[in-house]
């Protein structure tokens with residue numbers, strides 16, 4: 235019998251697990267896919283928002299500002315790439331400038347630190363590649379950028395290290411309740427638990443309905459992106475937003491923590507799990523982004539992708555105990571700024587469970603560390619020492635990102651081991667560079683097969699059915 239079962243291991247499920255792992259509880263996380271962070275937490279803008287956008291007084295505003303503070307703290311502690319680069323919302327006309335005033339007012343009410351409105355000239359001094367038509371900007375120095383999948387993985391890894399049980403490839407299919415919850419899953423295994431956390435992202439309404447009436451409906455909104463080569467990574471230093479609208483925060487231009495330039499997203503009503511991109515969507519993104527930063531060289535695009543926002547009919551996260559099932563906590567409809575808010579949502583979830591009657595006793599020991607070796611960032615003496623210790627550090631597999639065989643092997647035997655080519659990529663960046671795995675993925679594939687003791691035809695690119703090789707050619 236578990237005390238708490240968390241459904242879904244995106245950034246919200248991982249943050250809840252990370253928080254609950256500090257307590258003397260039996261906790262399980264059930265994730266439908268073969269890895270953590272494969273939903274919205276993988277495909278987003280990767281921005282730690284300052285918190286001037288949500289409505290003052292809302293839960294979203296509170297969790298955004300607190301989540302921003304916690305995200306930097308946790309990312310630094312757990313070796314997650316993060317940078318407090320600041321952001322600008324740019325105004326092109328008087329109406330936009332009025333909007334900036336409104337955002338500023340909200341930000342002050344929400345308790346956002348280091349917020350100011352600056353002129354177009356001041357904005358161009360900070361960001362010389364801004365369009366000459368920019369008439370003013372809201373500067374938020376507390377905004378930042380992060381690796382969203384590494385953040386999710388880091389919190390999930392620490393949770394697992396501290397006793398939380400993670401079940402991958404385990405899709406929840408039905409839930410029954412008597413004195414406790416009985417959760418059935420695609421694995422055939424039944425999980426019994428006193429409390430449930432629903433962190434199932436775009437499926438959170440479906441999971442909520444497994445125990446009761448519909449209290450909210452997910453209305454998926456897709457967002458498409460360009461990811462440009464590092465040659466474009468210094469086009470801007472801060473996150474450049476345009477004025478947001480009711481569907482999303484508008485098209486942005488930003489550096490990523492890996493040194494690329496990210497441009498997007500649009501906001502189009504979509505269907506769950508449709509991660510395809512369209513010429514129409516991308517053209518809109520390109521056209522809109524060029525208004526803010528006209529010199530972006532889109533020919534240096536190395537990848538397009540899309541993410542799905544778990545928007546609902548409410549202008550708020552759907553957080554709280556289900557009206558139909560006591561002990562069932564929804565952390566649902568976590569749209570943007572959910573990545574930023576996640577850590578604060580995790581803490582709030584623990585407080586809510588406390589109020590719902592869960593007995594909480596802090597563990598005497600909690601290992602809140604996560605050592606990571608990123609070979610290319612090390613000084614030469616350290617590199618030489620590692621190569622002497624393990625010659626696999628001397629074999630560079632991903633040339634674009636300088637990722638060594640030893641780092642790939644480590645990813646395949648880590649606390650939450652990678653089981654696919656993209657899983658390796660999320661853990662050590664192999665395949666993330668300019669050639670997008672064109673050169674290294676056959677070599678990564680071979681290492682995966684060798685390390686996991688499987689045939690090369692069984693190696694997956696990402697989820698179930700994404701086998702890279704179809705069959706072996708007969709030898710002649």
Ligand SMILES: Cc1cc2nc3c(=O)[nH]c(=O)nc-3n(C[C@H](O)[C@H](O)[C@H](O)COP(=O)(O)OP(=O)(O)OC[C@H]3O[C@@H](n4cnc5c(N)ncnc54)[C@H](O)[C@@H]3O)c2cc1C
Nearest residue numbers: 242244246266273274275281406435457542571572573574
């Ligand atoms: C285009 C876009 C841009 C965004 N930009 C930002 C940004 O810059 N900054 C920011 O703060 N936020 C941003 N967000 C929002 C942020 O990405 C999300 O709020 C956050 O990732 C939500 O996390 P989650 O854990 O709730 O959902 P997810 O990451 O989707 O995780 C849900 C998990 O539940 C699993 N699951 C679903 N159904 C089941 C089931 N039946 N059984 C078991 N498991 C199940 C899924 O496989 C998935 O892994 C953006 C979102 C999008 C889509």
